[in-house]
Amino acid sequence: MASNNSLVEQSYSRGIxxxxxxxxxxxxxxxxxxxxxxxxxxxxxxxxxTMRYILFIVTLFSDSLFLILTDMLLILSYFGFxxxxxxxxxxxxxxxxxxxxxxxxxxxxxxxxxxxxxxPMRHAELCTTRSSFHLILTIHSLSAVPCVVVISIFSASxxxxxxxxxxxxxxxxxxxHKWQGHLRSxxxxxxxxxxxxxxxxxxxxxxxxxxxxxxxNKKSTWKGLRTVILHSFQLTLCLIQLWCPFIEAAVxxxxxxxxxxxxxxxxxxxxxAPRCLSPLIxxxxxxxxxxxxxxxxxxxxxxxxxxC
Numbered sequence: 001m002a003s004n005n006s007l008v009e010q011s012y013s014r015g016i017x018x019x020x021x022x023x024x025x026x027x028x029x030x031x032x033x034x035x036x037x038x039x040x041x042x043x044x045x046x047x048x049x050t051m052r053y054i055l056f057i058v059t060l061f062s063d064s065l066f067l068i069l070t071d072m073l074l075i076l077s078y079f080g081f082x083x084x085x086x087x088x089x090x091x092x093x094x095x096x097x098x099x100x101x102x103x104x105x106x107x108x109x110x111x112x113x114x115x116x117x118x119x120p121m122r123h124a125e126l127c128t129t130r131s132s133f134h135l136i137l138t139i140h141s142l143s144a145v146p147c148v149v150v151i152s153i154f155s156a157s158x159x160x161x162x163x164x165x166x167x168x169x170x171x172x173x174x175x176x177h178k179w180q181g182h183l184r185s186x187x188x189x190x191x192x193x194x195x196x197x198x199x200x201x202x203x204x205x206x207x208x209x210x211x212x213x214x215x216x217n218k219k220s221t222w223k224g225l226r227t228v229i230l231h232s233f234q235l236t237l238c239l240i241q242l243w244c245p246f247i248e249a250a251v252x253x254x255x256x257x258x259x260x261x262x263x264x265x266x267x268x269x270x271x272x273a274p275r276c277l278s279p280l281i282x283x284x285x286x287x288x289x290x291x292x293x294x295x296x297x298x299x300x301x302x303x304x305x306x307x308c
Contacts, residue, residue, distance in 0.1 A: 019264055020078055026272055027071045033279050034064045037293065044292050051127040051135075052112050053289065058136055059105045063275040066098040070271060077168055085162055088169035093147055095171065099241070100143035100191065102275070106235045107195045108135055110228055114202040117225075118209050146187045153180050172245065185246055199232050227285065230277065237274035244270055 038060050040047075047053040069091055076083065116123045154174045167173070175181045206225050244266040252259040284290055 020074070023071065023074060023267070023272075026268075027067050030067060030272065030276050030279075031064055033276075034060045036297075037279055037289075038064075040289070040292050040296050043296060046288070047292075049129050051129075051132045052109060052116075054129070054132040055105050055109050055112065055135070056289075058139070059102055059109075060279075062098045062101040062105070066095065066102070067272070067275060069095055069098075070267070073169055074267075077170070080168065082166040083169050085165055085167060085169075088167070089163065089174075091169060092171050092174055093151065096147035096150070097140070097143050100146060101139060103191070103195060103235050104139045104142055105136075107198050108139060110199055110202045110232070110235075113228055114205060118205050142191075146184060146191075149187065150174060150180070150184055153177075153183075172249075181246070181249070185243075188243070195235060199228070199235065203228055203232065230280075230285075234274045234277040237270050237277075241266070241270040241274070 038057060041053060041057045041060075042048075047057075073091070075081075112127055115126055119126070151174075154176060157176050175184070203225070206228055210222050210225050244263075248259060248263050248266065251262045284293075
């Protein structure tokens with residue numbers, strides 16, 4: 001019996017090693033792509049004054065930081081490294097903020113497409129650089145609300161010695177009460193509902209314009225509609241991520257091995273996957289950004305091109 005248990009543990013360890021390697025490869029690829037796209041954004045002046053590109057770069061920053069921190073927690077947890085809780089507390093604040101920044105920014109990008117297609121005469125007036133920064137400030141303020149609620153409740157219930165203790169860092173340790181988890185779930189679902197209403201409203205309005213348009217306008221409008229659909233799919237994956245902790249907590253009560261498998265699936269599907277769609281939507285589908293990416297990529301590969 002002991003030998004069987006040992007074989008199971010060794011097999012399980014090999015599976016975890018294989019999974020960790022896959023995650024490292026995926027994270028490194030996504031981070032490299034994101035950094036290249038961020039560099040392209042700063043090298044082209046036109047992108048600095050266009051709202052959709054400014055919002056796009058916000059998602060890349062948020063996604064990159066989120067991937068780095070979640071991957072770091074994965075490695076620390078896998079090797080059993082402990083950290084002081086004040087550091088884990090700071091990591092939780094950043095992760096909580098990034099969790100909501102991406103879906104809220106995607107919603108703002110859908111609204112920008114709605115204004116561009118349904119209100120083209122007012123697009124230049126409403127979607128200015130100044131409006132972009134005001135919108136970014138609003139997005140981060142709204143993203144901070146769930147974090148502030150959880151932190152306030154936790155700080156009122158915890159003791160000072162907790163912050164100097166060393167433990168394996170996990171965001172679940174900041175949920176001390178069952179009702180606290182329900183409150184966090186209610187806030188997440190409220191955000192989910194509001195963003196879904198905005199997306200459906202924008203989709204219906206753009207669809208009406210697309211049917212009424214003709215010629216080049218029709219082609220441009222349908223392209224914008226496809227962009228909204230891709231954003232909606234990406235946003236759906238991001239929003240499902242908000243439910244993952246509650247699903248995982250329920251599965252943990254049933255079987256620990258199932259919990260490990262579900263958490264790994266959730267990480268790949270609802271954390272990594274939606275964050276690789278941003279480069280696809282604007283890094284490849286957007287003509288201007290794709291031309292800039294190709295231009296700087298060729299300059300990096302072929303030094304003979306002195307025009308760069």
